[in-house]
Amino acid sequence: MTGRTPTPSLVRVLRDRNAGLYLGAVVVSGFGSFAMMLVASVWVKERTGSDGLAALCVLAVWAPLLLGPPLGALADRVRRRPLLVAANAGLGVLLLALCGAGGADSAAGVWGLLAVLVVYGACGVVTDAAEAALVAGAVDKELLGDFNGLRMSANEGMKLLAPLAGAAAFTAWGGPAVLLLDAVTFVLAGCLFALLRVSERRPTPGPRGWREQTAQGARRLWGDTRLRPLVVAGGLTMLSSGLGGALVYALVEALGHSPAYTGALYVAQGAGSVAVGVTSGALLRRFGDRRFAGAGIALTSLAAVLQALPWDAAVLVGFTVNGVGLPCVLIAALTAVQRQVPHALAGRVAATANTVLFAPTAAGVALGAALVGPVDHRLLLCGLAGARLLLALPLLGSGRGPATAPPPGAGWWRRPARAGVRSARRWSRRGWRRARRGGGSGGGSGGGSA
Structure with missing residues (x-):
């Protein structure tokens, strides 16, 4: 066939x-x-x-x-x-x-x-x-x-x-x-x-005012055990990205180049981001949103280490790797919001997620500007590498996770059962061995028909 x-x-x-x-x-x-x-x-x-x-x-x-x-x-x-x-x-x-x-x-x-x-x-x-x-x-x-x-x-x-x-x-x-x-x-x-x-229906105005509707979006985002870790990890990653961006001129000066060299570094980073965008859908399906995001954050940790090295080639590779890693958590978070949030709440939840994801960048730039003078930029980059790795590990250690929201009452760690397949927990060890041998299927008592 x-x-x-x-x-x-x-x-x-x-x-x-x-x-x-x-x-x-x-x-x-x-x-x-x-x-x-x-x-x-x-x-x-x-x-x-x-x-x-x-x-x-x-x-x-x-x-x-x-x-x-x-x-x-x-x-x-x-x-x-x-x-x-x-x-x-x-x-x-x-x-x-x-x-x-x-x-x-x-x-x-x-x-x-x-x-x-x-x-x-x-x-x-x-x-x-x-x-x-x-x-x-x-x-x-x-x-x-x-x-x-x-x-x-x-x-x-x-x-x-x-x-x-x-x-x-x-x-x-x-x-x-x-x-x-x-x-x-x-x-x-x-x-x-x-x-x-x-096809869009005109939204039905709710009895609650604008303030309550705004708060409802924030509560929906914060109360979701799958969305919250992704969005918070993304916001902290962007905070570190802003801090790292404030170090770029000190990095270029240490390499012995003029400030114009930053253009080449940002082109390398942009090329990495373009490349990962094209492959992100397949990677999300393969690894799930949490591991995809965690792998991206881990890559930004590696990028910070490479940027701290005193060689042009390592720094260029570091910016490229950073460009590959940084969009991963953003794509994973946005895709999870679109898949899991009810359509009526999607706008305010997406906007709240964008604020949590991108607003910390400005704070990171301000923090980096304050630290780059008294602290060596290489030491700061090593600190960023460690902090990013700490952000990545919980996501990498979690289960693959479903592509869509889990059923009500299920934790984020549980995969939804596939239709027509019994949960493995309902099988006794003896019945499972029988099924593997093709001898029949067993429930909790080990009996049952094939």
Whole structure:
């Protein structure tokens, strides 16, 4: 009897119409966003000469992440696809208006740009939550790991390409040209979201207010014995990542290179992230979410050791390994949220998870900036390696774990029983031996019919 060769899951994702449209929207909007995030700081620095105002551009985009839980609740109060279309189109119009006003070419324009970046960041929090919830219902749950990996690869690819394109456009035509580019990418992303074929019911407004709905998402995340360890481990890993990022210039100086050498290191890290994104779905199925996340964190521990060595080749390999390891816990956590959280709560839980995962990065950067002066960077990197290994061991030591949520009342360590197969606990040792010999099946008393 012959059968057709099964289609690889990655190909199935790319053939899926909704998945393809969504990934296209991620690539288009990501290209404009990463170009704009670099150019905004450069533009303000060039216009004002102030390092503080230039740093505020980055803070303006990231600060709304701290309001992830209440902003994510918005994604559960309205239909997600119209929300994504409206948010992207609205940002496009806002950027076009700022472009028409000259952007940061005037003193008032600098503050206008900062205000737009705050809106930019807040919309990003809302749309990330809406996207996570929408994808959970639009893409086969079996393919969510592959999809999230491809999304990570697309994002990391844009991080490598878009800043170069943005810097070139800024040098050639000035800041308004980059604003126009970003506006166009948002409008195109909104059009792609509008083409998604999803069936959404209008959410039924609950009797509870916004504050209680926000708290409900946090309780759902914290009370889940499978999600909580993944998200907490991811947040602590990102804290260590921020601390490690603050050491990069000390590391480059110790190698005897100019600060521009950091570009090569980040390209190596980005290449590693792109590579693991493509293979993450298969690895999640093979090892389960906990072991996949734990293996990734263990790789970042190895990366810190390699980065502490005094050789260029070891440091480059270390950054590549870090790029491979760091996305693993993020992909595992997001995929677990999408698979296990009820659709009605998906937006606020995803936003809360994103806050726990990514907000610690800023604290890590601040801590690293405070420590890099008085403490040798190699000693700090060795400390990071040890801390990351401690985070990885509990995840690596846990069971493979189910791909979906366990049945009510079951702990995370129990695999759901397969249909038609009795639990091994109901077999007596004698009955089990008989079954292995083909002599019949036995229950707890050793008897029974075959």
